Amino acid sequence: MCDAPKDADARRAVKPVICYPNETLPEAPLALYQAARDGAQKVAETLVPARDARCFEVPAGHFVRITSVEGPQVGDLNFWNLHDLSERFYSGKTRALHGTHVTTGERLWSSFPTLRPMATIVADTLGWYGIDEFGGSVHDVIGTRCDPYTSNLLNENQYHYCCHSNLTRALADHMGLSLVEAEPHVHDVLNVFMCTGFTRDTGQYFMKASPVQPGDYLEFFAEIDLLGGLSACPGGDCSAEHSSDVAACHPLLVEVFEPKAGALGEWTQPSANGYDRTHGR
Numbered sequence: 001m002c003d004a005p006k007d008a009d010a011r012r013a014v015k016p017v018i019c020y021p022n023e024t025l026p027e028a029p030l031a032l033y034q035a036a037r038d039g040a041q042k043v044a045e046t047l048v049p050a051r052d053a054r055c056f057e058v059p060a061g062h063f064v065r066i067t068s069v070e071g072p073q074v075g076d077l078n079f080w081n082l083h084d085l086s087e088r089f090y091s092g093k094t095r096a097l098h099g100t101h102v103t104t105g106e107r108l109w110s111s112f113p114t115l116r117p118m119a120t121i122v123a124d125t126l127g128w129y130g131i132d133e134f135g136g137s138v139h140d141v142i143g144t145r146c147d148p149y150t151s152n153l154l155n156e157n158q159y160h161y162c163c164h165s166n167l168t169r170a171l172a173d174h175m176g177l178s179l180v181e182a183e184p185h186v187h188d189v190l191n192v193f194m195c196t197g198f199t200r201d202t203g204q205y206f207m208k209a210s211p212v213q214p215g216d217y218l219e220f221f222a223e224i225d226l227l228g229g230l231s232a233c234p235g236g237d238c239s240a241e242h243s244s245d246v247a248a249c250h251p252l253l254v255e256v257f258e259p260k261a262g263a264l265g266e267w268t269q270p271s272a273n274g275y276d277r278t279h280g281r
Protein backbone atom coordinates (compact mmCIF):
# COMPACT_ATOMS: atom_id res chain seq x y z
CA MET A 1 0.00 0.00 0.00
CA CYS A 2 1.23 3.54 -0.79
CA ASP A 3 2.24 5.81 2.07
CA ALA A 4 -0.44 8.32 3.02
CA PRO A 5 0.31 11.86 1.83
CA LYS A 6 1.09 14.59 4.39
CA ASP A 7 -2.37 16.10 4.00
CA ALA A 8 -4.20 12.74 4.37
CA ASP A 9 -6.11 13.79 7.48
CA ALA A 10 -7.20 17.05 5.89
CA ARG A 11 -8.45 15.20 2.79
CA ARG A 12 -10.36 12.70 4.93
CA ALA A 13 -11.91 15.53 6.93
CA VAL A 14 -13.79 16.89 3.89
CA LYS A 15 -17.50 16.84 4.72
CA PRO A 16 -19.77 14.59 2.60
CA VAL A 17 -22.69 15.90 0.58
CA ILE A 18 -25.85 13.96 -0.22
CA CYS A 19 -25.61 12.57 -3.78
CA TYR A 20 -29.28 12.89 -4.55
CA PRO A 21 -31.00 15.51 -2.38
CA ASN A 22 -34.58 14.22 -2.60
CA GLU A 23 -36.57 17.26 -1.49
CA THR A 24 -37.79 17.70 -5.08
CA LEU A 25 -39.32 14.21 -5.27
CA PRO A 26 -43.09 14.50 -5.33
CA GLU A 27 -44.30 13.61 -1.84
CA ALA A 28 -46.50 10.52 -1.49
CA PRO A 29 -50.09 11.50 -0.62
CA LEU A 30 -50.09 9.35 2.53
CA ALA A 31 -53.22 10.93 4.02
CA LEU A 32 -55.20 10.07 0.87
CA TYR A 33 -53.81 6.51 0.87
CA GLN A 34 -54.63 6.09 4.57
CA ALA A 35 -58.20 7.28 4.05
CA ALA A 36 -58.59 4.81 1.15
CA ARG A 37 -57.06 2.02 3.23
CA ASP A 38 -59.51 2.55 6.10
CA GLY A 39 -62.48 1.32 4.05
CA ALA A 40 -60.59 -1.27 2.01
CA GLN A 41 -61.67 -4.92 1.81
CA LYS A 42 -59.38 -7.91 1.57
CA VAL A 43 -59.68 -9.49 -1.89
CA ALA A 44 -56.83 -12.02 -2.04
CA GLU A 45 -54.22 -13.77 0.05
CA THR A 46 -51.22 -15.96 -0.59
CA LEU A 47 -49.23 -17.90 1.98
CA VAL A 48 -45.59 -18.14 0.94
CA PRO A 49 -44.23 -21.44 2.31
CA ALA A 50 -40.92 -21.48 4.18
CA ARG A 51 -37.87 -21.81 1.86
CA ASP A 52 -40.07 -21.22 -1.17
CA ALA A 53 -41.61 -18.34 -3.11
CA ARG A 54 -44.95 -17.36 -4.63
CA CYS A 55 -46.09 -14.72 -7.10
CA PHE A 56 -49.14 -12.51 -6.55
CA GLU A 57 -50.90 -9.76 -8.47
CA VAL A 58 -51.79 -6.34 -7.04
CA PRO A 59 -53.93 -4.03 -9.20
CA ALA A 60 -52.95 -0.34 -9.25
CA GLY A 61 -54.66 1.52 -6.42
CA HIS A 62 -54.79 -1.59 -4.18
CA PHE A 63 -52.77 -2.29 -1.06
CA VAL A 64 -50.55 -5.30 -0.37
CA ARG A 65 -49.44 -6.29 3.10
CA ILE A 66 -46.62 -8.73 3.94
CA THR A 67 -46.98 -10.18 7.45
CA SER A 68 -44.69 -12.32 9.57
CA VAL A 69 -46.59 -15.39 10.77
CA GLU A 70 -45.57 -18.27 13.04
CA GLY A 71 -42.00 -17.08 13.63
CA PRO A 72 -39.34 -14.53 12.68
CA GLN A 73 -38.67 -14.67 8.95
CA VAL A 74 -37.26 -12.36 6.30
CA GLY A 75 -38.56 -12.12 2.75
CA ASP A 76 -36.93 -11.31 -0.58
CA LEU A 77 -39.31 -9.22 -2.67
CA ASN A 78 -39.41 -8.59 -6.44
CA PHE A 79 -41.91 -6.32 -8.22
CA TRP A 80 -42.64 -6.23 -11.94
CA ASN A 81 -45.08 -4.26 -14.05
CA LEU A 82 -47.80 -6.90 -14.48
CA HIS A 83 -48.05 -6.11 -18.21
CA ASP A 84 -44.33 -5.75 -18.98
CA LEU A 85 -41.74 -7.74 -17.03
CA SER A 86 -38.96 -5.48 -18.38
CA GLU A 87 -40.18 -2.76 -16.02
CA ARG A 88 -39.05 -3.99 -12.64
CA PHE A 89 -38.00 -2.80 -9.22
CA TYR A 90 -34.67 -0.95 -9.27
CA SER A 91 -33.05 -1.56 -5.91
CA GLY A 92 -29.92 0.49 -6.66
CA LYS A 93 -31.77 3.66 -7.65
CA THR A 94 -34.21 3.28 -4.77
CA ARG A 95 -31.15 3.14 -2.48
CA ALA A 96 -29.63 6.23 -4.13
CA LEU A 97 -32.87 8.17 -3.67
CA HIS A 98 -33.99 7.04 -0.20
CA GLY A 99 -30.99 5.45 1.52
CA THR A 100 -29.93 1.92 2.44
CA HIS A 101 -33.21 0.96 4.15
CA VAL A 102 -36.79 2.02 3.42
CA THR A 103 -39.85 2.74 5.51
CA THR A 104 -43.22 4.49 5.47
CA GLY A 105 -43.60 7.24 2.87
CA GLU A 106 -40.73 5.99 0.70
CA ARG A 107 -41.15 4.53 -2.75
CA LEU A 108 -39.92 1.53 -4.67
CA TRP A 109 -38.75 2.88 -8.05
CA SER A 110 -38.77 1.07 -11.38
CA SER A 111 -35.96 0.45 -13.84
CA PHE A 112 -35.01 2.69 -16.80
CA PRO A 113 -36.52 4.05 -18.94
CA THR A 114 -39.69 4.37 -16.87
CA LEU A 115 -38.06 5.25 -13.48
CA ARG A 116 -41.32 5.88 -11.67
CA PRO A 117 -42.78 4.81 -8.31
CA MET A 118 -44.07 1.22 -8.54
CA ALA A 119 -45.18 1.06 -4.92
CA THR A 120 -45.26 3.33 -1.87
CA ILE A 121 -44.71 2.04 1.66
CA VAL A 122 -47.78 3.02 3.70
CA ALA A 123 -47.21 1.07 6.93
CA ASP A 124 -44.21 -0.47 8.69
CA THR A 125 -44.58 -1.90 12.19
CA LEU A 126 -40.76 -2.04 12.44
CA GLY A 127 -40.44 1.69 11.68
CA TRP A 128 -39.46 2.22 15.34
CA TYR A 129 -36.17 0.31 14.86
CA GLY A 130 -34.22 3.18 13.30
CA ILE A 131 -30.47 2.63 12.97
CA ASP A 132 -28.84 0.53 15.72
CA GLU A 133 -25.36 0.86 17.27
CA PHE A 134 -23.85 -1.38 14.56
CA GLY A 135 -25.29 0.73 11.75
CA GLY A 136 -27.96 -1.92 11.13
CA SER A 137 -31.51 -1.20 10.07
CA VAL A 138 -34.54 -3.02 8.63
CA HIS A 139 -35.94 -3.51 5.08
CA ASP A 140 -32.76 -3.03 3.05
CA VAL A 141 -32.10 -2.23 -0.56
CA ILE A 142 -28.38 -3.01 -0.23
CA GLY A 143 -28.43 -6.79 -0.47
CA THR A 144 -29.02 -8.64 -3.71
CA ARG A 145 -30.82 -11.92 -2.94
CA CYS A 146 -29.24 -15.15 -1.78
CA ASP A 147 -28.41 -17.18 -4.86
CA PRO A 148 -26.92 -20.57 -5.79
CA TYR A 149 -24.10 -19.07 -7.86
CA THR A 150 -22.51 -17.15 -4.97
CA SER A 151 -23.14 -20.15 -2.73
CA ASN A 152 -21.32 -22.36 -5.24
CA LEU A 153 -18.49 -19.82 -5.56
CA LEU A 154 -17.90 -19.71 -1.80
CA ASN A 155 -18.81 -23.28 -0.79
CA GLU A 156 -18.75 -25.38 -3.99
CA ASN A 157 -22.25 -26.68 -3.33
CA GLN A 158 -25.52 -27.10 -5.23
CA TYR A 159 -28.22 -25.55 -3.06
CA HIS A 160 -31.58 -25.06 -4.81
CA TYR A 161 -33.72 -23.12 -2.31
CA CYS A 162 -31.95 -19.77 -2.32
CA CYS A 163 -34.28 -16.82 -2.88
CA HIS A 164 -33.00 -16.47 -6.46
CA SER A 165 -34.06 -20.01 -7.34
CA ASN A 166 -37.28 -19.76 -5.32
CA LEU A 167 -38.25 -16.59 -7.22
CA THR A 168 -37.26 -18.17 -10.54
CA ARG A 169 -39.54 -21.18 -9.95
CA ALA A 170 -42.40 -18.99 -8.71
CA LEU A 171 -42.21 -16.65 -11.70
CA ALA A 172 -41.96 -19.58 -14.13
CA ASP A 173 -45.03 -21.24 -12.61
CA HIS A 174 -47.08 -18.02 -12.47
CA MET A 175 -46.29 -16.87 -16.02
CA GLY A 176 -46.07 -20.28 -17.72
CA LEU A 177 -42.40 -19.72 -18.55
CA SER A 178 -39.52 -22.16 -18.54
CA LEU A 179 -36.90 -21.73 -15.80
CA VAL A 180 -34.45 -20.44 -18.45
CA GLU A 181 -36.98 -17.84 -19.60
CA ALA A 182 -37.96 -16.81 -16.08
CA GLU A 183 -34.51 -16.52 -14.47
CA PRO A 184 -33.31 -13.28 -16.18
CA HIS A 185 -36.40 -11.46 -14.87
CA VAL A 186 -35.44 -12.10 -11.25
CA HIS A 187 -33.67 -9.02 -9.91
CA ASP A 188 -32.15 -7.44 -6.79
CA VAL A 189 -34.72 -7.40 -4.04
CA LEU A 190 -36.17 -5.39 -1.23
CA ASN A 191 -35.13 -7.44 1.81
CA VAL A 192 -38.36 -7.31 3.80
CA PHE A 193 -37.82 -7.53 7.60
CA MET A 194 -34.09 -8.23 7.13
CA CYS A 195 -31.75 -6.34 9.49
CA THR A 196 -28.52 -5.41 7.74
CA GLY A 197 -25.79 -2.85 7.36
CA PHE A 198 -22.12 -2.42 6.49
CA THR A 199 -19.39 -3.00 9.06
CA ARG A 200 -17.57 0.22 9.96
CA ASP A 201 -14.08 -1.37 9.94
CA THR A 202 -14.18 -3.42 6.71
CA GLY A 203 -17.25 -2.05 4.92
CA GLN A 204 -18.66 -5.59 4.57
CA TYR A 205 -22.34 -6.35 4.22
CA PHE A 206 -23.63 -7.81 7.47
CA MET A 207 -26.89 -9.26 8.71
CA LYS A 208 -28.16 -9.88 12.22
CA ALA A 209 -31.24 -11.50 13.74
CA SER A 210 -34.27 -9.66 12.45
CA PRO A 211 -36.33 -7.88 15.13
CA VAL A 212 -39.49 -9.09 13.33
CA GLN A 213 -42.08 -10.99 15.34
CA PRO A 214 -45.30 -12.68 14.23
CA GLY A 215 -47.86 -9.97 13.54
CA ASP A 216 -45.33 -7.44 12.21
CA TYR A 217 -46.06 -6.24 8.69
CA LEU A 218 -44.90 -4.02 5.86
CA GLU A 219 -47.60 -2.64 3.60
CA PHE A 220 -47.49 -1.01 0.16
CA PHE A 221 -49.81 0.98 -2.05
CA ALA A 222 -49.54 -0.26 -5.67
CA GLU A 223 -48.90 2.72 -7.93
CA ILE A 224 -49.18 0.58 -11.09
CA ASP A 225 -50.52 -2.93 -11.80
CA LEU A 226 -47.96 -5.10 -10.05
CA LEU A 227 -46.77 -8.65 -10.21
CA GLY A 228 -45.01 -9.44 -6.95
CA GLY A 229 -42.67 -12.32 -6.12
CA LEU A 230 -41.84 -13.08 -2.50
CA SER A 231 -39.39 -15.69 -1.21
CA ALA A 232 -39.37 -16.78 2.44
CA CYS A 233 -35.56 -16.79 2.65
CA PRO A 234 -33.79 -20.01 3.70
CA GLY A 235 -31.92 -17.76 6.16
CA GLY A 236 -35.07 -17.59 8.33
CA ASP A 237 -34.47 -14.57 10.61
CA CYS A 238 -30.94 -14.33 9.13
CA SER A 239 -29.26 -14.55 12.55
CA ALA A 240 -26.66 -17.07 11.42
CA GLU A 241 -26.56 -18.27 7.83
CA HIS A 242 -28.48 -18.52 4.62
CA SER A 243 -28.17 -20.66 1.48
CA SER A 244 -28.64 -23.86 3.50
CA ASP A 245 -31.33 -25.83 5.31
CA VAL A 246 -29.87 -25.08 8.75
CA ALA A 247 -31.93 -22.03 9.83
CA ALA A 248 -35.45 -22.27 11.27
CA CYS A 249 -37.79 -20.93 8.58
CA HIS A 250 -41.41 -19.79 8.58
CA PRO A 251 -44.04 -18.81 6.02
CA LEU A 252 -44.94 -15.22 5.11
CA LEU A 253 -48.49 -14.02 4.49
CA VAL A 254 -49.35 -11.75 1.55
CA GLU A 255 -52.75 -10.01 1.59
CA VAL A 256 -54.27 -7.68 -1.03
CA PHE A 257 -56.84 -5.02 -0.10
CA GLU A 258 -59.14 -3.13 -2.47
CA PRO A 259 -60.33 0.39 -1.51
CA LYS A 260 -63.99 1.38 -1.89
CA ALA A 261 -64.92 2.82 -5.30
CA GLY A 262 -64.02 6.50 -5.48
CA ALA A 263 -61.92 6.40 -2.30
CA LEU A 264 -58.83 7.52 -4.19
CA GLY A 265 -60.51 10.61 -5.64
CA GLU A 266 -58.46 12.19 -8.42
CA TRP A 267 -55.47 9.86 -7.94
CA THR A 268 -53.91 8.58 -11.16
CA GLN A 269 -51.06 6.18 -11.85
CA PRO A 270 -47.62 7.81 -12.24
CA SER A 271 -46.61 8.23 -15.87
CA ALA A 272 -43.29 7.03 -17.25
CA ASN A 273 -40.22 9.21 -16.70
CA GLY A 274 -40.14 12.41 -18.78
CA TYR A 275 -36.59 12.09 -20.17
CA ASP A 276 -36.84 12.18 -23.99
CA ARG A 277 -34.34 9.32 -24.54
CA THR A 278 -32.44 11.06 -27.36
CA HIS A 279 -29.17 10.73 -25.35
CA GLY A 280 -27.56 13.72 -27.05
CA ARG A 281 -28.14 12.59 -30.66
Ligand SMILES: [Zn+2]
Pocket residue numbers: 076145146162163164232233234235242
Ligand atom coordinates in the same frame (compact mmCIF):
# COMPACT_ATOMS: atom_id res chain seq x y z
ZN1 LIG B 1 -32.67 -15.26 0.71
